[in-house]
Amino acid sequence: MSVKSMDKGEEILAQLSSGKGWEKRSDGWWLETPDANVEKMAHLMTEAKARLVTITAYEVSNDEFRIIYHWDLEGRMLNISAMTREKSIPTVAMIHPASDWAEREIHDYFAVQFTGRELAPLFLNPESSPGIFLGRSQDDHKEGKGEER
């Protein structure tokens, strides 16, 4: 990992976080900002020639999700997370097409809305309701934990 690319990564994270709130770890750099501007992030990453590895949806509470964008910038992982509001977050698919299937998958599995785009079902049948597979409200997440072991 060159100093140059570290600078590039730091520069991007600093722009997204007003210079604070991110940490360097052995598995990459992490930034958690509830109000992250994901569209700005996608623009900066695209300009930096970063590759979107995937997007993770993590159900936190009250039906809201932490959406983590995992980027590869010259071999280093940059993990940038933002929170949904009323289960919605802006799409970045128009800016970074590699997010297309990742967003559709999250919509199918968790019923998270990516605003500003059409979300054609990727994994579901057209007549199915999104969010039926992995959403916590559909399962016994708390109670069932110990029972299967």
Added chain:
Amino acid sequence: MSFTIPIGPYHPSLEEPFKLEVKCEGEIVQDAAMHVTFNFRGMEWLAQRRNYSQVIALVERVCGICSDLHTLTFSRAVEQLAGLSVPARAQYIRVIIAELERLTSHALWAGIAAEVMGFQTLFMTCFGLRERLMDILEIISGNRVHYAMNCIGGVNREISNPEAVLDIVKLIRQQVEDRLIPLFTTDRTIRARCIGIGVLKKEEAIKWGVVGPTARASGVSGDIRRSAPYAAYGQLEFNVPVETAGDVFSRVVVRLLEMVESCRMIEQAFKQMPPGAIRGPEFVEVPPGETVARSEAPRGEAFYYVASDGSDVPVRVKIRTPTLVNMPVVRSMVLGANLADVPLINASIDPCYSCTSR
């Protein structure tokens, strides 16, 4: 006259269920739409209801071809969370099994590609080689598909007969160099079916974040073993084959050359492997936190996100397999192609729908 042809989800040209709807003008493909999901098993949901040791057995079943890769990546994620260091000998054993698995996968793919092209003799040759590889994996692990080699903190067993492994690897390398590469690269029928077919331009590969041999055949040189080395890859010398034409032929060449590199890596690993322990403590406490891990699967980068709340059950396991990011570009590969080439173009990314649906 335009018409739409549905291929799949169950079709003789597909190894696994998947649906491709191609819109044609005459025999030329004008558009294509893909539908995946026919193998959904709720792997992530299940992983969030089992303890860490049980999840290893579960994620081994994400894929029937790169099963070791999934346990390796998940184990590495948990080791990172728990702050565990893996013994050096185990790191080399992990490389050996991962590369044997890559050889098995690429031999399988080469056979399927030959079969799709109607070259039955070559199909049998490739599958004959694959049988030898599966035999050696069975000798090592007791299993031909799910090897159960990885555990949190190391590996479950030694490779008790390294000479037998090296003999097979030597044979495979010789067969790939002397038979497969000349056959695949000089046969007139194969060249006619593969050269200039299903082109994926470098810009498209970058735009869609394509990974693995599919990306490397389009001039994108990314390989996690090189860019973010794990296990013992940082101690090994190897080349990352890259082609630039982006067609089916380039994908053939990249995978064949990768087989030679895998053989080289296994030979080096046996030479360099130090004596010592192969795993750490039996029980591991995983503190609260989150991490990511990725490994280079036969089809490209596999990614795991694991989050812990301090209990023995992960609160979130996210799995992203390489086919999920490679599949979207099949659409651009088949645009303008002859309908008869669609099954081969699709096969050329070495898709795994089971992994993709998981």
